[in-house]
Amino acid sequence: MDINFELYKVFYHAAKSNSFSDAAAKLHVSQSAISQSIKNLEDKTGSQLFFRKTREIKLTSEGELLFKHIEQAYNFIKTAESKLLESQNLESGEIRIGVSDTICKYYLIDPIDRFIKKHPKVKIQVINRTSHQIQDILKEGIIDFGIVTLPIHIKGITIENYKSVEDIFVASNKFIELKGRQISLKELSKYPLLMLDRNSSTRRNIDSFLQKKGLNLLPEIELESIDLLLEFARIGLGIAHVLKESADFLIDKNELFEVRLKEKLTLRKLGIITMKNVPLSRTSYEFINFLMDKD
Structure with a gap:
């Protein structure tokens, strides 16, 4: 036709x-x-x-x-x-980013703030989605690039390593007997655990690590928000598996403490994903370089 x-x-x-x-x-x-x-x-x-x-x-x-x-x-x-x-001097343009709310809160807000101060006429749109959903909206052309938990194996997508992040277990003084000593994952499994939903990349990452150790931790509570996990841990409902940076404030206030493990958890890797055959706009290209400290 x-x-x-x-x-x-x-x-x-x-x-x-x-x-x-x-x-x-x-x-x-x-x-x-x-x-x-x-x-x-x-x-x-x-x-x-x-x-x-x-x-x-x-x-x-x-x-x-x-x-x-x-x-x-x-x-x-x-x-x-x-x-x-878009002009060549970044006097205009738009950047559309797909990212989870947690990664946005702890790793993206500050770079966005600094970038906009340098280029106030550039518009930045942030779309909060899970890593799997970010891959979908990237392929649909809704975003220019996404920040996701690795690994992913999708044809037609380019992946650039961004940074490694650390996940930890935290607890309130209700579990004071664990403070200041190292425990095994097997001992940890005897306590009520608070973890993200099993469909999240963070949860899949820890589940994969545990499977390699021959363990399967069954959480007492599963949630979609790390902030809620922290609040539930703060009031003593269990021991939460969270992003380290998300818990630092409550740890500094002595409302939570890190549960030290004998088995060191592997770092979780974040990547920046783009469509392989779709050129980035100059503003998006410059912002990614800014994130990667290439500016």
Whole structure:
């Protein structure tokens, strides 16, 4: 089918807003022009794309299928336009980053703050997702790059090692008998444990380490937030497995202490991922260099 891209553009905005009038306002044309464009597209595709009511429109199943692909293509096109409009002196541009909330809080906020102070006209959008979800939205063109827990094995994605981070076990004085001495993982397994959800990269990392040791720690509580794990540990509900930096403040306040292990946990590696065949914008390239201390 030889279909004018403008028809797809009209379709995208109408489907995105569920309104012909909103699409008309966005594209600065009349509502009748929008209706006619959609009619032309339906004729060319041989499919009804919208259910039309008096004031509302809704995608048909064929419309949903088309929108899924058009949205992805539109995201890539808008990214390309944004890259072309960027100036060489970083006086404009946008950076879209996919990262988990924990990594963002402890490793990204400070670099973002320093980068924006140097380049105040650059816009930075942060999208919080799990490592697995970040891979998905990278492939869909929603972000420029992501920061994830390694390893990952996905075709078409370039991986650059970013940094290693340390996870530790922490407890409140309810478990004072553990303070100041080293214990084995086998002894630790006898205590109530607080860990991230088993689908998280952090949890998979520790589970893999334990399996190599022939152990399987079953947590008392599983959560999706490290901040909640820390709060539950602080009130004595168990011993939490968390990112070291996340616990430093509570350790300094003597509200928690690190549970020392005889078996040293392996460091968790973070990586910066990009699409192999999609060039980075200059702003994203410069920000990644900034993160890697290449600036």
